[in-house]
Amino acid sequence: xxxxxxxxxxxxxxxxxxxxxxxxxxxxxxxxxxxxxxxxxxxxxxxxxxxxxxxxxxxxxxxxxxxxxxxxxxxxxxxxxxxxxxxxxxxxxxxxxxxxxxxxxxxxxxxxxxxxxxxxxxxxxxxxxxxxxxxxxxxxxxxxxxxxxxxxxxxxxxxxxxxxxxxxxxxxxxxxxxxxxxxxxxxxxxxxxxxxxxxxxxxxxxxxxxxxxxxxxxxxxxxxxxxxxxxxxxxxxxxxxxxxxxxxxxxxxxxxxxxxxxxxxxxxxxxxxxxxxxxxxxxxxxxxxxxxxxxxxx
Amino acid sequence: xxxxxxxxxxxxxxxxxxxxxxxxxxxxxxxxxxxxxxxxxxxxxxxxxxxxxxxxxxxxxxxxxxxxxxxxxxxxxxxxxxxxxxxxxxxxxxxxxxxxxxxxxxxxxxxxxxxxxxxxxxxxxxxxxxxxxxxxxxxxxxxxxxxxxxxxxxxxxxxxxxxxxxxxxxxxxxxxxxxxxxxxxxxxxxxxxxxxxxxxxxxxxxxxxxxxxxxxxxxxxxxxxxxxxxxxxxxxxxxxxxxxxxxxxxxxxxxxxxxxxxxxxxxxxxxxxxxxxxxxxxxxxxxxxxxxxxxxxxxxxxxxxxxxxxx
Numbered sequence: 001x002x003x004x005x006x007x008x009x010x011x012x013x014x015x016x017x018x019x020x021x022x023x024x025x026x027x028x029x030x031x032x033x034x035x036x037x038x039x040x041x042x043x044x045x046x047x048x049x050x051x052x053x054x055x056x057x058x059x060x061x062x063x064x065x066x067x068x069x070x071x072x073x074x075x076x077x078x079x080x081x082x083x084x085x086x087x088x089x090x091x092x093x094x095x096x097x098x099x100x101x102x103x104x105x106x107x108x109x110x111x112x113x114x115x116x117x118x119x120x121x122x123x124x125x126x127x128x129x130x131x132x133x134x135x136x137x138x139x140x141x142x143x144x145x146x147x148x149x150x151x152x153x154x155x156x157x158x159x160x161x162x163x164x165x166x167x168x169x170x171x172x173x174x175x176x177x178x179x180x181x182x183x184x185x186x187x188x189x190x191x192x193x194x195x196x197x198x199x200x201x202x203x204x205x206x207x208x209x210x211x212x213x214x215x216x217x218x219x220x221x222x223x224x225x226x227x228x229x230x231x232x233x234x235x236x237x238x239x240x241x242x243x244x245x246x247x248x249x250x251x252x253x254x255x256x257x258x259x260x261x262x263x264x265x266x267x268x269x270x271x272x273x274x275x276x277x278x279x280x281x282x283x284x285x286x287x288x289x290x291x292x293x294x295x296x297x298x
Numbered sequence: 299x300x301x302x303x304x305x306x307x308x309x310x311x312x313x314x315x316x317x318x319x320x321x322x323x324x325x326x327x328x329x330x331x332x333x334x335x336x337x338x339x340x341x342x343x344x345x346x347x348x349x350x351x352x353x354x355x356x357x358x359x360x361x362x363x364x365x366x367x368x369x370x371x372x373x374x375x376x377x378x379x380x381x382x383x384x385x386x387x388x389x390x391x392x393x394x395x396x397x398x399x400x401x402x403x404x405x406x407x408x409x410x411x412x413x414x415x416x417x418x419x420x421x422x423x424x425x426x427x428x429x430x431x432x433x434x435x436x437x438x439x440x441x442x443x444x445x446x447x448x449x450x451x452x453x454x455x456x457x458x459x460x461x462x463x464x465x466x467x468x469x470x471x472x473x474x475x476x477x478x479x480x481x482x483x484x485x486x487x488x489x490x491x492x493x494x495x496x497x498x499x500x501x502x503x504x505x506x507x508x509x510x511x512x513x514x515x516x517x518x519x520x521x522x523x524x525x526x527x528x529x530x531x532x533x534x535x536x537x538x539x540x541x542x543x544x545x546x547x548x549x550x551x552x553x554x555x556x557x558x559x560x561x562x563x564x565x566x567x568x569x570x571x572x573x574x575x576x577x578x579x580x581x582x583x584x585x586x587x588x589x590x591x592x593x594x595x596x597x598x599x600x601x602x603x604x605x606x607x608x609x
Binding site for chain 1: 313316317320321324325327328435436438439440441443444447448450451455538541542545546549550560561564565569572576579580583584587
């Protein structure tokens with residue numbers, strides 16, 4: 001699909017050839033919101049990568065320093081310090097690693113599992129479809145947070161278990177999206193001809209069907225990462241996510257809650273970090289949806 | 299129609315059985331030994347064995363699950379080993395509080411989002427539309443427990459307009475309901491806007507104008523009525539989100555509902571209460587989804603006709 005070339009005439013009437021990827025990227029760059037989202041995420045990834053170089057985890061991020069406790073934002077501590085004297089700026093910077101790893105990790109696992117299940121359900125149909133989709137329906141009848149509560153209760157609280165718990169709800173979303181997308185392309189002639197050529201089913205799904213269902217999957221992935229980051233912080237806020245003293249953003253909010261009266265910045269700033277990250281992902285997701293929508297093609 | 303309702307209720311039974319089985323099985327893996335909880339640390343192995351035998355804890359898993367489900371049908375889901383409270387009764391006592399919070403959240407969301415969605419659709423691609431879209435964008439990106447904290451900070455601690463927690467009269471519902479309702483409002487607003495944009499260009503709208511209807515009549519009687527189905531669907535699809543939002547808002551505002559019950563029970567490692575509450579929650583969700591399906595029929599006679607055929 002990506003190799004298919006499109007021809008676009010420019011102002012000078014010079015015929016330029018763009019791959020479909022270039023075409024989509026070009027449209028994406030025209031969307032201001034998506035560009036802001038992309039830049040923010042890029043900065044966030046850089047912060048997540050350099051935070052171990054800038055702050056020592058043992059001493060600056062989780063190490064207590066009671067002499068500096070509850071100091072408001074200042075030149076020495078840009079975001080102030082918490083009740084154990086830990087620098088909030090350092091903790092929020094480090095927290096980006098947790099949010100990004102959990103968000104992208106859980107959604108990637110969900111993507112793999114959901115895509116496999118959705119592709120089988122959509123392509124095979126019949127009893128497979130019934131079995132898989134009824135199973136997915138069951139997960140839809142339990143609130144996501146309750147599924148996570150059950151899984152974390154079974155496996156115990158840790159970052160890895162949180163990722164597993166959140167990947168369940170991500171997988172159900174991907175399964176539905178992929179199934180619907182596969183069903184729309186499975187009867188196309190190129191799929192029939194692959195059959196006629198004697199390709200095995202898995203190869204037809206992997207090489208011919210899934211690449212043609214990529215658009216909804218990419219959009220779902222971007223938006224789901226945002227939702228998952230919120231869910232992860234919600235669970236940490238409830239005390240069943242990332243265990244203390246790790247600086248996950250939801251855990252920071254939970255810790256700052258008891259100090260709302262005298263140190264409100266402890267509650268405001270980690271929440272803004274979550275808000276802007278999810279906002280950036282949603283802007284990018286919406287931009288991708290518009291850029292990938294063939295109806296908008298000129 | 300009645301036949302259809304009965305059919306849908308019957309379809310719920312296997313879903314409830316499988317869901318409750320999965321939850322019961324998973325929570326069973328986590329349970330510590332209830333006999334140890336009852337007898338305490340100083341119990342002898344013989345005493346523990348006797349308690350296990352009396353309580354049927356030595357029976358195979360499927361037998362225990364069957365007994366649990368039979369009890370549930372009769373409103374008996376056992377007792378919490380930690381607090382000694384009846385699980386079913388405690389759930390039923392807290393359920394109205396959560397329903398009240400969820401209902402208030404939906405009401406606030408609809409009151410804000412419906413007019414805003416219509417307004418932004420009418421003023422498409424203007425600054426008014428952009429402001430509305432920013433409202434929606436923030437609503438979908440904002441963690442609602444954080445919104446709750448910010449509302450407490452502003453309206454309780456700084457301005458003192460509303461209580462910061464607990465359940466005492468009308469004023470105590472406002473902040474939790476806004477907390478749960480904002481995300482929902484964002485979603486309803488977006489759906490209303492796109493749904494109205496779809497119908498606004500339809501021929502029957504032009505016809506209504508040609509007949510001399512006022513703009514208000516055209517929008518509300520001819521436009522909104524036809525745009526309502528996707529909006530109700532959007533609300534119906536978000537039952538899970540409302541439930542999740544309630545769990546968090548109840549924790550933030552110390553609201554005595556299911557969310558706080560589950561959260562407190564997790565903290566106390568009260569597995570019986572957690573298991574019972576989660577199973578009952580999923581049953582409630584199934585029933586609410588059924589009600590939402592039936593509400594569609596009320597608003598759209600075409601769906602009613604389809605139901606009549608199916609029934």
